[in-house]
Amino acid sequence: MAGRLAGKSAFVTAAGQGIGRAAALAFAREGATVLATDINETALASLSGGGIATRVLDVTDAAAVERAIGEAGAGGLDVLLNCAGFVHHGTILECSDKDWDFSMNLNLRSMYLTIRAALPAMLARKRGSIVNVASVAGSLKGIPNRFVYGTTKAGVIGLTKAIAADYVKHGIRCNAIAPGTVDTPSLQGRIDAFADPVQARKDFVARQPMGRLGTVDDIAPLLVYLASDESVFATGQAFVVDGGIMI
Numbered sequence: 595m596a597g598r599l600a601g602k603s604a605f606v607t608a609a610g611q612g613i614g615r616a617a618a619l620a621f622a623r624e625g626a627t628v629l630a631t632d633i634n635e636t637a638l639a640s641l642s643g644g645g646i647a648t649r650v651l652d653v654t655d656a657a658a659v660e661r662a663i664g665e666a667g668a669g670g671l672d673v674l675l676n677c678a679g680f681v682h683h684g685t686i687l688e689c690s691d692k693d694w695d696f697s698m699n700l701n702l703r704s705m706y707l708t709i710r711a712a713l714p715a716m717l718a719r720k721r722g723s724i725v726n727v728a729s730v731a732g733s734l735k736g737i738p739n740r741f742v743y744g745t746t747k748a749g750v751i752g753l754t755k756a757i758a759a760d761y762v763k764h765g766i767r768c769n770a771i772a773p774g775t776v777d778t779p780s781l782q783g784r785i786d787a788f789a790d791p792v793q794a795r796k797d798f799v800a801r802q803p804m805g806r807l808g809t810v811d812d813i814a815p816l817l818v819y820l821a822s823d824e825s826v827f828a829t830g831q832a833f834v835v836d837g838g839i840m841i
Contacts, residue, residue, distance in 0.1 A: 597625030610637025612778035758830030774836030803838030
């Protein structure tokens with residue numbers, strides 16, 4: 595039985611760990627040919643095979659992004675999944691110019707670069723699904739100590755809607771997902787940075803109405819849906835998958 599993504603090609607950023615890795619594996623299981631990219635070569639090492647090829651990529655490098663997507667899309671790119679991002683902890687008064695520039699560059703500008711590179715080939719084929727990882731933090735909800743992160747993720751939703759509006763008549767769909775707190779290596783790294791990591795984890799769990807953190811396996815099925823033709827009538831949306839934070 596053919597998978598839901600059989601015959602499709604997918605390009606995934608930040609695929610070395612967390613949501614990006616889970617998505618790359620799920621896409622491949624559903625029959626897609628996947629190019630999994632990440633800046634961390636070690637993290638990518640165990641992903642090769644089973645329909646997945648890997649490539650080291652700095653998504654803030656415009657020329658490198660153009661090359662990678664040009665090569666991946668030479669035979670036609672069907673799905674672009676933008677997962678790269680960084681969570682800065684702090685208020686506006688704790689956000690330096692450097693913090694602002696770094697977060698804007700990685701969380702938002704990288705999506706501008708990848709989408710700009712992928713769109714021409716998608717337009718030529720009159721089809722394509724672009725999926726961006728946003729967050730409930732930002733335009734959907736104000737989360738304490740997430741000033742620049744929330745600002746960039748609000749931008750991701752705005753970017754998503756703008757792309758969707760511009761290309762809705764050309765066979766291109768662009769959607770975003772807005773996760774709550776998901777248990778990933780990135781989150782664990784942030785937890786470990788607190789003076790009391792045990793309490794920090796409890797605090798993260800406490801703000802989840804379901805009483806637990808999300809897992810990457812909670813998120814991957816939604817990404818498969820958005821990548822597949824099952825979601826062909828959906829575009830310009832931010833799909834919330836947050837364990838109830840937005841209730």
